[in-house]
Amino acid sequence: MSEKLLDVKDLKVHFPLRSGLFSRTVKHCKAVDGVSLSLKKGETFGLVGESGCGKSTLGKTICRLIQPTAGEIHFQGANIAGYDRKQMRPIRRDVQMVFQDPAESLNARHTVREILEEPFIIHGIGDASARRKKVDALLDRVGLGKQAAGKYSFEFSGGQRQRIGIARAIALEPKLIICDEPVSALDVSVQSQILNLLMELQKDMGLTYLFIAHDLAVVKVISDRIGVMYLGKMVEVADGAEIFKNPIHEYTKALISAIPVPNPRAEKNRVMLRGDVPSPIDPPPGCAFARRSPIKVSEEIASQPGDYVEVSPGHWVEMHPATVADYDSYAASS
DSSP states (O other): OOSEEEEEEEEEEEEEEEETTTTEEEEEEEEEEEEEEEEETTOEEEEEOOTTSSHHHHHHHHTTSSOOSEEEEEETTEEOTTOOHHHHHHHTTTEEEEOSOHHHHSOTTSBHHHHHHHHHHHTTOSOHHHHHHHHHHHHHHTTSOGGGTTSBGGGSOHHHHHHHHHHHHHTTOOSEEEEESTTTTSOHHHHHHHHHHHHHHHHHHTOEEEEEOSOHHHHHHHOSEEEEEETTEEEEEEEHHHHHHSOOBHHHHHHHHTSOOSOTTSOOOOOOOOSOOOOTTSOOSSOTTTTTSSSOOOHHHHTSOOEEEEEETTEEEEEOTTTBTTHHHHHHHO
């Protein structure tokens, strides 16, 4: 699991905002603003953060469903950030996506068989008989059975629809799957079933996952490493166990403290943040988190940018007086 499959460097996605008679660009929405991450073959990288922090935009950009503004996306050694549709066609076999809402991502006018046959038809794989066998095998693999092939997606429950979405994602035996909050729209009892299915498929097929979620409890179950995003930037990355045992960034601490505890008598030490998430259209200068942090600093210090530092092997943190409680000691040792 040492070989790099994906290496994202300083990726930016800025959406232009137009106004006026001639629709001139007046501002940009900085959805992703300089994110770097890497995935090794066979691992699961969990990506967490509040709604609107840019997680889904990052995932869709890696899949090249969204055109990046700047930066590099190295997949199996090739920089695909500037690929056109023709160049991306063979890459699409190896990079697939499971979407958050299966009701929206599955064509309600097509039967399940037509939905699952489509990837094979697009890439010219097999004849009608071979495709039928492949679809039946896919449905068995995700726990639905071939009897589901003749039905429409709206005839299934949410969990069953997500199984269809997963079957479509693994149809071409990809190497990387972007899971964009695949269990957030499901009941808690169904979430565990889908997570177990994803882990079984990973073990059997050697899949690599970028698992996007806003629920750290879910990410903790499935992830080898975890990255925390805030307002388009990565603020902390570490091994799954390390980030729960030793969170350093105050935003990471706040997310972990918000995980529900099943024992009503257990003492809860919530880290409370001030104010609301700033707009990515007009982010504050310097450290975007400083004005919300429980560590109060002057506006002059808040206006200074932080440094992305490796505090221990594999543990990266955005270092700033407002984001790290022991900033002085970390700064002295670096």
